[in-house]
Amino acid sequence: xxxxxxIRKRYSVRVYAPRxxxxxxxxxxxxAARLTPTACNLQPFRIVVLQTKGREDxxxxxxxxxxxxxxxxxxxxxxxxxxxxxxxxxGWNSAEVDAxxxxxxLILAAAEEGLGTCWIAAFNPAAAREILGLxxxxxxxxxxxxxxxxxxxxxxxxxxxxxxxxxxxW
Amino acid sequence: xxxxxxIRKRYSVRVYAPRxxxxxxxxxxxxAARLTPTACNLQPFRIVVLQTKGREDxxxxxxxxxxxxxxxxxxxxxxxxxxxxxxxxxGWNSAEVDAxxxxxxLILAAAEEGLGTCWIAAFNPAAAREILGLxxxxxxxxxxxxxxxxxxxxxxxxxxxxxxxxxxxW
Numbered sequence: 001x002x003x004x005x006x007i008r009k010r011y012s013v014r015v016y017a018p019r020x021x022x023x024x025x026x027x028x029x030x031x032a033a034r035l036t037p038t039a040c041n042l043q044p045f046r047i048v049v050l051q052t053k054g055r056e057d058x059x060x061x062x063x064x065x066x067x068x069x070x071x072x073x074x075x076x077x078x079x080x081x082x083x084x085x086x087x088x089x090x091g092w093n094s095a096e097v098d099a100x101x102x103x104x105x106l107i108l109a110a111a112e113e114g115l116g117t118c119w120i121a122a123f124n125p126a127a128a129r130e131i132l133g134l135x136x137x138x139x140x141x142x143x144x145x146x147x148x149x150x151x152x153x154x155x156x157x158x159x160x161x162x163x164x165x166x167x168x169x170w
Numbered sequence: 171x172x173x174x175x176x177i178r179k180r181y182s183v184r185v186y187a188p189r190x191x192x193x194x195x196x197x198x199x200x201x202a203a204r205l206t207p208t209a210c211n212l213q214p215f216r217i218v219v220l221q222t223k224g225r226e227d228x229x230x231x232x233x234x235x236x237x238x239x240x241x242x243x244x245x246x247x248x249x250x251x252x253x254x255x256x257x258x259x260x261g262w263n264s265a266e267v268d269a270x271x272x273x274x275x276l277i278l279a280a281a282e283e284g285l286g287t288c289w290i291a292a293f294n295p296a297a298a299r300e301i302l303g304l305x306x307x308x309x310x311x312x313x314x315x316x317x318x319x320x321x322x323x324x325x326x327x328x329x330x331x332x333x334x335x336x337x338x339x340w
Contacts, residue, residue: 003176003282004198007205007275028174030335034328035177039291043329048336078340090295097291097311100270105177108278112173121209121267125260133340141267158204159213165200166218170248170303 006112011153013116016071019148025113026073029146032109033077036102039085039094045102045141048076048132052145061127063120063143071116071147076128077103082137099141107144116149176281181323183286186241189318195283196243199316202279203247206272209255209264215272215311218246218302222315231297233290233313241286241317246298247273252307269311277314286319 001009026049033047052059056069068074077099084095107117120143128140171179196219203217222229226239238244249265256263277287290313298310 001173002171003173003278004202006173007202007279010207012207027331030331032174032177034331034334035326037180037182037289041327043334046334046336046340048338048340050338085291087292087295092291092295094291096266097270100267101274104271104274108173109177119207121255121262121264122257125257125262131339135340138340156205157211161197161200161204164204164213164216166216168218168220169301170216170218170305170308 044084071145241315
């Protein structure tokens with residue numbers, strides 16, 4: 001669908017149907033993340049695809065809401081801080097931004113497939129590190145369930161453009 | 171167009187035509203950013219729309235490549251670190267991620283309009299702060315020109331999915 005329609009259709013899904021995600025749909029979602037533009041094309045992110053079945057208790061330690069483990073899959077987007085671009089002026093590291101772009105591609109591609117996601121930043125980072133087995137220089141940036149929605153979107157509430165956009169200077 | 175087509179079509183434009191951007195196209199690009207999902211819907215980002223004409227020397231201090239000021243517009247995406255969500259576990263601040271999602275929406279919406287962008291992280295942060303007049307708690311996250319492309323895309327080079335995706339744990 002048109003991009004303007006897609007971003008209106010995407011919403012944070014918090015009830016998931018007990019229905020598996022087809023491998024070909026998952027593949028297209030991951031392919032969208034793979035095509036992410038990253039600083040100097042270094043692609044300093046990795047996606048961990050987790051099956052929820054049988055791991056519910058463990059995953060609930062990462063994020064406690066019941067719907068988190070209701071979807072068949074949970075995806076973790078991780079940033080590789082040791083493989084990313086660093087800005088010479090101030091040492092700023094691009095890894096988190098690069099991983100965020102991948103996550104955005106992923107949730108939008110999922111919406112186009114009719115799949116639901118919910119961008120979760122409020123996870124427990126220590127539990128995530130332990131359960132995923134992350135090395136010290138790998139930062140978990142976001143989690144999302146991936147599955148078929150079983151709820152309905154609410155109307156989007158956003159500030160008006162005049163609040164968000166300035167002209168010519170701050 | 172379909173999202174999978176859109177992300178293949180988008181590329182980093184580094185030559186711009188001397189052609190103005192229609193106000194209605196700019197409005198749709200900014201509207202896509204406005205609809206960005208952000209942590210707790212706090213929308214802690216602002217977009218500064220800069221006319222390049224007459225400000226070339228000043229803008230070149232932010233980013234020195236000639237094509238940066240070739241487009242009629244430059245957009246700056248800024249994160250409001252004092253108005254963003256903070257994770258209770260570790261004090262992580264969502265502002266940069268939220269601003270990044272807005273930037274991703276913006277460049278994809280621009281591509282759908284036939285407009286070119288180039289995500290620039292390699293700007294001079296001190297010059298950006300001075301020239302835009304940013305308060306201390308406002309962080310410039312990315313810049314992009316916005317205009318009509320006058321170059322052609324190269325084929326995208328990306329690592330294979332097997333490099334980027336892991337199953338069940340790190």
